[in-house]
Amino acid sequence: MTKPTPLSGFPELLPEQRYVEQQVVDTLRATFELYGFAGIETRAVEPLDQLLRKGDTSKEVYLLRRLHEESAEGHAGIGLHFDLTVPFARYVLENAGKLEFPFRRYQIQKAWRGERPQEGRYREFTQADIDIIGRDDLPFHHDVEVTRVMVDALGRLSFLPGFRLQVNNRKLIQGFYAGLGVTDTDEVMRVVDKLDKLPVEKVRTMLLTEAGVDEPTADRVLALATIRSADDSFVEAVRALGVEHPLLEEGLDELAQLVRSVTDLVSDRVRVEADLSIARGLDYYTGTVFETRLDGYESMGSICSGGRYDALATDGRTTYPGVGISLGVSRVVVPLMARTGLAATRKVPSAVVVAVVTEESRPVSESVASALRARGIPCEVAASAQKFGKQIRYAERRGIPYVWFPSADGDHEVKDIRSGDQVAADPAAWAPPEVDLRPQVVSTSSTNEAQETNQ
């Protein structure tokens, strides 16, 4: 077999990179569980009719076929899921009788889309979703809840750049448009959604020609979309535009509550702002909507999005409203690794290499390793009884900070190979400093270099 080449769009990580991704996933999971969210996984495949219901993504679905398909019995109609929302909605309907509502779940899994690969866009990628689903109804305070959970989780990912959560409310937009007398609010929203790609003048023209609104209306629609604030002062800015509608009031009230509710969790690294230009393309959102930008990577677009849907799923008799957010784990970590060299400080979990004096005395080294492991210290025994200098190099190449020199008569010593300090040590008592117990996550490229690539 000649050397294989990577498959475009299917990123794979080296061990020291995978450690970072695993840390992200572990931190998210621990935070989600702290808020009472239960973890589930759904199968990778869904029936095609489910996958094709959303027109946008249908062309990107991967179909499955068994190599030797056996007529009718085969899975002619299945494909890989392209997100975790479609499978979750199906899971809720399938298991509704066995779940307790409101049902809080997190789901961290891979998804697949056959789209053209580019930075932050992959054909295989990991998503981390949280949703709260109610049966028949779901009070607004759950919108606040999912926001708080995600802001808290992002705050704990301290080795990543900062995040800016942008929140809006579809009731606010639709109420504003209705108060303006706009009839086709969906079309106006669709045009306004282009503000992040097209110049304002171009969007204004489209509002007049495509959405068929008059000039004063177009100007106020655009004025609304420029409003943003990190506190609830956006309410006054909207009121100043002189539009009134009950749905607008409801949206203003909800969004103001949301922004006020996270003040204890926001920081310089993780900010939350009301941004009235955010609408989210998908039409099933009915209230709160979220997008999130990663500092320094704004051009990638939103890396964490979601919102409120009044009917995540329905079986005809019962409707399940929900609110949720989905974080693109691969979208965040893979570009960071490429640009800043984000990686673990070592290639292995081991904090210690136990040296081997001679192959005959390997059991002595093994018993030292067992004693360290019994106290939770990850370690490995050297692969061969080379000269100690070579065994130290073995540790160095892997980034392992300590080498243990065992002794059959009990005179053990341990060396910090970074400082060269070597001290007597007891396998039943010695432990590395807490910071050395696990690999740390660091950016290995200089900040300047990262900045440059960034442009």
Add this chain to the structure above:
Amino acid sequence: MTKPTPLSGFPELLPEQRYVEQQVVDTLRATFELYGFAGIETRAVEPLDQLLRKGDTSKEVYLLRRLHEESAEGHAGIGLHFDLTVPFARYVLENAGKLEFPFRRYQIQKAWRGERPQEGRYREFTQADIDIIGRDDLPFHHDVEVTRVMVDALGRLSFLPGFRLQVNNRKLIQGFYAGLGVTDTDEVMRVVDKLDKLPVEKVRTMLLTEAGVDEPTADRVLALATIRSADDSFVEAVRALGVEHPLLEEGLDELAQLVRSVTDLVSDRVRVEADLSIARGLDYYTGTVFETRLDGYESMGSICSGGRYDALATDGRTTYPGVGISLGVSRVVVPLMARTGLAATRKVPSAVVVAVVTEESRPVSESVASALRARGIPCEVAASAQKFGKQIRYAERRGIPYVWFPSADGDHEVKDIRSGDQVAADPAAWAPPEVDLRPQVVSTSSTNEAQETNQ
């Protein structure tokens, strides 16, 4: 959408079941890392030519095709991996220049096979693999190492039934056959491998007719396959058969070392025995071979298998020998859930429900929850300000042990709803007993019921 029905062969778990699977995965991972194994993941897809190299499984491969495939650019030639060994071999070749050898890796991922679903056999399943890969050579002590790691890991899965690891050595078998003058050792091994499915007499006849050996040879071949011992006494039993060959000696010595090396880790729950009938069908094993039976589920066959291969991968110039074991996580946990009701004691991570007195005072409840979470106590705030009796029922239905009754003036109380005990408590200081902090894993069906289904 009408109620969806499950897809045969794609098991999905309820939250209280998924918790068990997650505990298994977490325990495996923690153990593997304690021994210095680095975690990696490989993409779900491999080029078809790689997947089809192994004849046995080729008919079960799932091919992928994009719904709107774009001519040549498309991934016409990819399919889902059916194990983690083929992708790992490819990963090693692809990244050889960036890895340190010997390379210890664990990999816990899903794999897919389009085979007929049955108990313990799924179309989508989770595997947990450990392997140690050398460049050019890999000393035998690594065979001992992977055995110890897996025995230790299985020992820590204390909520599962017991395991019986059966080990053998292909050098021992091949050396024995060579010493007997057998020419086609592979064919004899293939026939002997049928001993777990066919009666001895039938296998004996096949040895005479299909493998073409004479009667005394057939009898000694069968005598070898009946030898088993939990210690190294198998060596004497083999010697008593009066066969001599250098390869046989090497195999006996390795297998004896292996069995002796795990005595400190074996227990009534996890046993290791030399079983000279074990050969493993796949022809790339060249030394140590493993199989594992789950107590009470022997009819499922081996749930954890592996061995030594002198050429896991090769690029023509360099050869990478390896030794590894693969545990079928789904094969173990899914049948157990079905038969014994193995599940978590609660449906959610929350240890506490913080009650809500009135919707207006929800912030008081939220601040109690924040104080508990700050000290690592998973909790949730009640969904609505119902009567306390209903809020207690809310906790009960989820299996949450504690309900917190907040008070704006600081007179908080917390109730253990199992005992009914209610005490004053400070949100900044109270903690549940350690055992209540996380869900526990229990079998919810009676043992008798499980035993019965078992027959």
